[in-house]
Amino acid sequence: MPQMLLELKEITKSYGALDALKDVSFDVEQGEWLAIMGPSGSGKTTMMNIIGCMDKPSQGTVLLDGRDISQESARSLTTIRRDSIGLIFQQFHLINYLTAVENVMVAQYYHSLPDEAEALDALKRVGLEERARHLPNQLSGGEQQRVCIARALINRPQLILADEPTGNLDEANELKVLELLRELHQEGRTVIVVTHDPEVAQQARRTIVLEHGRVHEIRDNALAHQA
Amino acid sequence: MQAKRSMFYLRTVFASLMRRRSRLLVALLSITIGATILSGLVTIFYDIPRQMGQEFRSYGANMVLLPKGESGTISPEQLEAVRAILPTDDVIGVAPYRYDTIAINDLPFIIAGTDFAGAQAASPFWGITGEWPSGRNQALIGREIANTFRLEPGESVVVSGTNSEGEPFEKTFSVAGIVQTGGQEETFVFISIDDYGAVVGGEVAFDIVEMSVTSSGAGLEELVTAIGQETEGVTAQLVRRVTQSEDTVLSKLQSLVYLVTIVVLMLTMICVATTMMAVVAERRREIGLRKALGATNGSVVLNFLGECLAMGFVGGALGSLLGFGLAQLVSLQVFNRTIDFPLAIVPLTIFSSLVITTLACLLPVRNATKIDPAIVLKGE
Ligand SMILES: Nc1ncnc2c1ncn2[C@@H]1O[C@H](COP(=O)(O)OP(=O)(O)O)[C@@H](O)[C@H]1O
Numbered sequence A: 001m002p003q004m005l006l007e008l009k010e011i012t013k014s015y016g017a018l019d020a021l022k023d024v025s026f027d028v029e030q031g032e033w034l035a036i037m038g039p040s041g042s043g044k045t046t047m048m049n050i051i052g053c054m055d056k057p058s059q060g061t062v063l064l065d066g067r068d069i070s071q072e073s074a075r076s077l078t079t080i081r082r083d084s085i086g087l088i089f090q091q092f093h094l095i096n097y098l099t100a101v102e103n104v105m106v107a108q109y110y111h112s113l114p115d116e117a118e119a120l121d122a123l124k125r126v127g128l129e130e131r132a133r134h135l136p137n138q139l140s141g142g143e144q145q146r147v148c149i150a151r152a153l154i155n156r157p158q159l160i161l162a163d164e165p166t167g168n169l170d171e172a173n174e175l176k177v178l179e180l181l182r183e184l185h186q187e188g189r190t191v192i193v194v195t196h197d198p199e200v201a202q203q204a205r206r207t208i209v210l211e212h213g214r215v216h217e218i219r220d221n222a223l224a225h226q227a
Numbered sequence B: 001m002q003a004k005r006s007m008f009y010l011r012t013v014f015a016s017l018m019r020r021r022s023r024l025l026v027a028l029l030s031i032t033i034g035a036t037i038l039s040g041l042v043t044i045f046y047d048i049p050r051q052m053g054q055e056f057r058s059y060g061a062n063m064v065l066l067p068k069g070e071s072g073t074i075s076p077e078q079l080e081a082v083r084a085i086l087p088t089d090d091v092i093g094v095a096p097y098r099y100d101t102i103a104i105n106d107l108p109f110i111i112a113g114t115d116f117a118g119a120q121a122a123s124p125f126w127g128i129t130g131e132w133p134s135g136r137n138q139a140l141i142g143r144e145i146a147n148t149f150r151l152e153p154g155e156s157v158v159v160s161g162t163n164s165e166g167e168p169f170e171k172t173f174s175v176a177g178i179v180q181t182g183g184q185e186e187t188f189v190f191i192s193i194d195d196y197g198a199v200v201g202g203e204v205a206f207d208i209v210e211m212s213v214t215s216s217g218a219g220l221e222e223l224v225t226a227i228g229q230e231t232e233g234v235t236a237q238l239v240r241r242v243t244q245s246e247d248t249v250l251s252k253l254q255s256l257v258y259l260v261t262i263v264v265l266m267l268t269m270i271c272v273a274t275t276m277m278a279v280v281a282e283r284r285r286e287i288g289l290r291k292a293l294g295a296t297n298g299s300v301v302l303n304f305l306g307e308c309l310a311m312g313f314v315g316g317a318l319g320s321l322l323g324f325g326l327a328q329l330v331s332l333q334v335f336n337r338t339i340d341f342p343l344a345i346v347p348l349t350i351f352s353s354l355v356i357t358t359l360a361c362l363l364p365v366r367n368a369t370k371i372d373p374a375i376v377l378k379g380e
């Protein structure tokens, strides 16, 4: 049996009377590429926040690498987040007064040690060595997203979470970003991508479809490919 | 290893300050203004007791010499004897006066012979339009006389009267300046003691001598007693009005300076706090992101505190220099003299503005630590 990186057991997240997530259970294998789909408001971001140790479920347990993160204090969640998770956002969230390379170094700063040479390597890897000294507002959307990816991979996290990473990008940039995610996956990292785009979802081995906070369907894309 | 972290920390703080400077300008400006006023007032205040000693003398004489006995006047020799009793450094000005009545266009006024250099030193508060007389046949006339006869500096005035021999005289003086004091001097014609002797005649002697000396309080009283005992035919009197008000005014001024300083520092703090509140609100996403990347509350605080302290330092340094400029300006305008740069004011001002900005940052920074990292994914 393959090792499970993530096990969600009957997760419910309530905001007052509203259940953003309701009895959600699924497992993610070490090294898997998982896509999450669903209409707007179906709870995808809420789930990413819980998996990403930025929020806690109202009920249920989440095991990350065997550790129950639904019971941890805010402080140890910070540590787990820092050490094992790389985040990629739809809005990039680069710090606007820091250059590309400095933005990557911020992740190193909180994780271990800022190392400019290493940060430049990461930018080179996403094809931005020429743009390392530019400020975010001097970069295109696609370039900003690649800086964001360089920042997410710099600390070699086990788990990469991307919430609609291509949502704000044109087709060409979308392809580049997908290519980078594929490479990360091939290196053995576990990748969870939230997307609206069926093409993006197709890249993943499995797709989980949420609807009204519940798991509506779990699709096995590998089988679909074979068919 | 830690050095690498600290270097990067400083690099980001510096980048934030430099690349977002327009946002921080208001805060920096208010810190600078606060620090300027603080250091300016402290500098002036530090200098004031020294200034005031001189300044109160400037509000006129604090001692007068009057004749005692038959002669009815003070001779130059008697005046010399008095001066011998006073330490030379303490004497700011000695203004001897000899009076007589005269007429200008048949209107009665008083003519006063004096030593203009001494009068100027003893009465620096006199407002002069034109110049102090500098030679023979020049007069300083009171404002009231000037107004009555529409006289301007450079014009001439004819005075008539009876000299010491009982013979009538008429003499033309050129008006060097017009004096304004708010007092009886405005109805006087002042001429040099030499002109007085030539026109009015009689032996050189004075009706009254006004003196300005630096001692005050008990020291001054001792001098007065000494003069009365040691010189024949002269008594000295204190001009109480000035000497006694000195301490009261000084302490009132002191509390005023404290009050103004406290108010200004409070205003600075409020301004910095509001700016930092806005800065934190504006940087919610950045703070959320930093937390999502693994920043602890402590390191978020460190980031903002670093920026606050940097602004406090720069504002304090600028303020201590500008404050000296302010103090110098005030001193020149009000006291008509320069002050030395008190070096200790620089660290004092910088330290105070660091304290003020840190206090002002506490609340905004506390808000920053409350920001939830989950906002970065939600894209609020
Ligand atoms: N902090 C919150 N407070 C109240 N309701 C929330 C909060 N966060 C999310 N929700 C609600 O939870 C539901 C799921 O939101 P979300 O996970 O952002 O959906 P998705 O990412 O799939 O569009 C939505 O109805 C949303 O309004």
Ligand SMILES: [Mg+2]
Pocket (backbone or CB within 6 Å): A044, A045
């Ligand atoms: Mg969402």
